[in-house]
Amino acid sequence: MTKYIIRRLLQAIPVIFLISIVCFVLMLMAPGGPQAQFNQNRFIKPEQVDLWLQHWCLVRNPSPPDMIKEYAGWLGVWNCQTQSFISENGGLNFLPSFLGGGVNGMLHGDWGISIYLNQPVLDIILGRLPVTLLLMVTAWIIWLTLALILGVVAAIRRYSFFDQAATLFSYTFYSLPTFWLGLMLIEIFAVTLHWFPSQLIQSPRISPGPFASAVWWQAFWTDPGLYGWDVAMHLVLPVTTLVAVSVAGDSRFVRSAMLESLNQDYVRTARAKGLSERRVIFRHAFRNALLPIITNGALEVAFLFSGAIVTETIFSLQGMGYLYIQGLQAHDYFLLMGIVFIGAILVVVFNLVADVLYAVADPRIRYD
């Protein structure tokens, strides 16, 4: 098993490399660029724009070799200052700096500087992750629990009133776009009823600083009830939006996995042994239905980190999804690459986690 995990991790390296190069080139090929922010300013001359781009190691309308060069710069193979593969320290740029390599690029742990926010990309992402993780993990736990309950009960009582109602509920919410559902929840529960706040992760009036920053934690421990309750209230509407949409799809998935399992011969064998219905369903059928659910669940975790673009935007939550949409609008290549890179790594890692969990749950799967 350890050997298998190591092999899979080694295989992941070229995969992540390929993902990053495809993403980077596609991004550069898209029309426009970060210089678009100067388009409307007639006091800025094209030469000044070129100089500004040069500062970011970019060129206007890059040709394919330019694109490769820019990608190599982001990766840390190319040195933008010396305009060669040789670093300021005299060695090949991709080598660690103590061997004469450079300090720029992913290979040296430098995620770059956000063009739009003019801060290190990694710092920005780490600052935004807590909001996203709190939102997504809360929603995920709730929707997975609900999906398991709804799916299993609907499968056991197939075609009953409950099953029909759950089906109707699922298709309804599955068909609702998040932006519409979110706006309706704001209109009803925030604007009309004043039950919950409509935006942000905490009330500006009591906010000691950015959520989950050092200052914030300090204030939080002085009065956990106050700050905790405030954050919880702010989470209700966005979490509801996410849960409503996701529970619909997942409960169908659980239902079909459970139905398939319930129709297997070994379930009939379990009944023929005279086991109680509860034991037949939970011990024999559900245990087998869990196998695809585990895979599905593990893959979902990877996407929790990238946040919910639409939901975070509607509720003005400063998370990863909102950050991504901001970066996209500003053509902030380095910020976008940072987010995409994290996503790629997580998808690869959680695919492996899913495979490992599968082997743990199913004795028929062996990796050696």
Place this chain on the structure above:
Amino acid sequence: MSTVIDLSHVAEAAPGRSIGQKPPDDVLLDVRGLKTYFHVLDGTVPAVDGVDFQIKRGETLGLVGESGCGKSVTSLTIMRLIDIPPGEIAAGEIWFDGVDILSLSPSEMRDIRGSEMSMIFQEPMTSLNPVFTVGYQIAEAVKAHRNVSKNSARDRAIEMLAAVGIPSPERRFKQYPHELSGGMRQRVMIAMALSCDPKLIIADEPTTALDVTIQAQILELMKSIQERTGTALLLITHDLAVVAETVERIAVMYAGRIVEAGTAEEVLLDPKHPYTQGLIASIPSTVPRGQRLNVIKGTVPNPFRMPTGCRFEPRCPHAFGPCKDFDPPLRLTGPNRESACWLQYPPGELPVKETDAPPATPVPVERVGH
């Protein structure tokens, strides 16, 4: 007026077998007028449509018939493992060990299932749960019915594995189904079925999914276990060779009914019903090399449009007068020998269609019993 006799209930009226009356003590299983229907989108499928048979204590009965004739549904109905809906046990009684099990509550039935009567299924590949060890699955059956500790359930499971001829049972106990061959898995199923010393074992095509050499081993095993423990056996199969070797009595099923029953020798050597005759004639080894094999012409009737008379009439080479309009009930033709064919009735007892015959004196129907 000629009687259009409602013959489907003759068996119920037979002495000692009237509805609601407990069968004699030596009869372990008494199935009377059993009807299991399935309500599907296109209508109702009468999968089992009036089945009657008995198994005495310690007796072995082979239930023979082609695919789709209702053998498996009969066995699942006896275990009460039919999904309701879409299934429905529309009529009949199943007396098991002095109790009509159709009147039991689900939890009372659970106590009998796996303990008093147990079942071996056709597909050993899929009938065991892939995520539990075989030992766990046998011990689970023991624990469900016996108030025993985990350790003694484990010991019992190992003992059963040894009893069905599995070498090094302690090691096999910890293995998963996918680590065993098909024959081994079927042995595990048999061990599971035997683990609570049942009075009746229902084996639904236990050897169909196995290759021929393994088939012989499994049949040999079942026979020796049956002789050793004295448990009754209901062996369901479409393979005449299997029943010929294994059982004392045979009941032949066609289109949801029993058409013939008797001892194995009688039925195989002297078949009375044209369907049984056709079945036996179509065994390849009875035909000299180079000649065409015998077949029963036609196909099994469509369950949505069963013939009004005898169900075998459209395919029967001997069909005559009453066959098209009247469904023959089982009739005793010898001690413990039954056949549902008008050929077995004396001419005077044949029913006549009202329109093409003058009214005759009502035909006294001979009571059919065992």
